Structures are given as C-alpha cells and as structure tokens.
Amino acid sequence: MINTPNIPLNEALDEAVHLIYQEHLKMREGLDYKQLAAVIPYLEASKRIFLMGMGRSGLMMQAAAMRLMHLGYEAYVVGETTTPAIAQGDLLLAGSGSGSTTSIVNAAKTAKREAAKVVAITTNPESLLADLADQVLLIPAAEKNKQEEAISKQYAGSLFEQSLLLVTDALIQVLWHAGGKTADELWKRHSNLE
Numbered sequence: 001m002i003n004t005p006n007i008p009l010n011e012a013l014d015e016a017v018h019l020i021y022q023e024h025l026k027m028r029e030g031l032d033y034k035q036l037a038a039v040i041p042y043l044e045a046s047k048r049i050f051l052m053g054m055g056r057s058g059l060m061m062q063a064a065a066m067r068l069m070h071l072g073y074e075a076y077v078v079g080e081t082t083t084p085a086i087a088q089g090d091l092l093l094a095g096s097g098s099g100s101t102t103s104i105v106n107a108a109k110t111a112k113r114e115a116a117k118v119v120a121i122t123t124n125p126e127s128l129l130a131d132l133a134d135q136v137l138l139i140p141a142a143e144k145n146k147q148e149e150a151i152s153k154q155y156a157g158s159l160f161e162q163s164l165l166l167v168t169d170a171l172i173q174v175l176w177h178a179g180g181k182t183a184d185e186l187w188k189r190h191s192n193l194e
C-alpha cells in the first residue's frame with residue numbers, strides 16, 4: 001500500500017482532483033477566445049484535416065480526430081500507415097506544448113511547403129511550431145520540461161495535455177450544435193468494427 005504522509009489516501013486523491021480542477025478554471029480564464037474561434041474557419045475551409053501530436057499530446061489529437069470524423073470531416077491521424085500525403089487545401093492541426101518536438105516541426109514545414117495550412121495549439125508562442133503556423137492557439141499551461149509551479153503543480157505537460165482535449169472538445173461541441181445534426185446521425189459514423 002502506498003503511503004500518503006499526514007493524510008489518508010482518499011483525501012490525497014480528492015486534493016489531486018481539486019488541484020487539477022482549479023488549474024483548469026485558471027486555464028479557462030487565461031484562454032484567448034478570439035484565438036479559439038479563429039480555429040473554426042480553418043476546420044471548415046479545409047478539404048482534409050491532418051491531426052498530429054506526439055506522446056500524450058498525440059493521444060489527445062487522436063481523440064479529437066475521432067470526433068471530427070463523427071462530425072463528418074475527413075480527418076487523419078499523422079503517423080497512421082493509411083494516412084495519405086498532405087496537399088494544398090488541407091490543414092495540419094498540430095498539438096505540441098513545447099512547440100519544438102522535432103517530428104511536429106518537420107511536419108509543419110512539410111505542410112507549408114505543400115501549401116497546406118497549419119494551426120498550432122501550444123503553450124509556447126516563441127516556438128518553431130508557432131512561427132510556422134498560420135494560426136496559433138495559445139494554451140496558458142506549463143511546458144513539459146519546465147516545472148513552472150506558478151502555472152501548474154502537475155507533472156510535466158499534464159495541464160497542457162488535458163487542456164488540449166478540453167479545447168478541441170469545446171470546438172467540436174460548438175461545431176456539432178452549429179451543424180444541427182442529432183447525436184444519432186453522428187453515431188452512424190462510429191466504427192462498427194470495434
């Protein structure tokens with residue numbers, strides 16, 4: 001059994017949930033909603049949407065790709081063997097807290113070379129990824145390798161990665177309601193091979 005000094009395990013877990021919840025409330029206050037809204041025209045105008053992130057950020061981008069597929073967008077996860085080449089008219093939607101993960105920066109360069117658009121979701125406005133992007137959505141969270149206690153007490157980039165799911169789900173929620181489709185209509189697209 002693990003030992004949580006001076007505090008019962010249940011309380012320690014409740015404190016952790018509370019801490020995460022409070023960090024999200026603060027993150028929400030720091031979000032620039034104009035930037036968030038500015039992502040929508042890119043999603044709507046693109047022929048196909050390529051989503052990319054590495055590690056935990058990548059898992060969040062995969063989750064967003066599934067929802068975009070549910071909404072009827074042609075969405076691909078970069079790195080899947082069946083993902084085609086990006087081209088003009090497409091969008092690379094890249095999530096990277098640091099904005100400096102090599103494979104993501106390289107993918108953004110390729111996307112620009114092919115005249116595709118790039119939207120970056122990041123904590124770092126000075127990053128290579130942000131420089132390359134047509135649109136940046138800045139998440140007020142800590143970078144994975146800077147333990148910035150004032151911004152987040154969670155380990156590494158956890159607050160960013162959680163926020164990535166939150167902001168992409170917020171975009172999807174708004175797009176769903178604006179599209180006027182029922183949940184049942186969307187669900188018909190969900191995998192029947194699970």
Ligand SMILES: O=C([C@H](O)CO)[C@H](O)[C@H](O)COP(=O)(O)O
Nearest residue numbers: 055056057096097098101156157
């Ligand atoms: O998996 C990750 C790590 O656990 C950080 O908390 C990151 O998501 C991965 O290393 C990618 O990093 P970023 O591109 O900086 O998001």
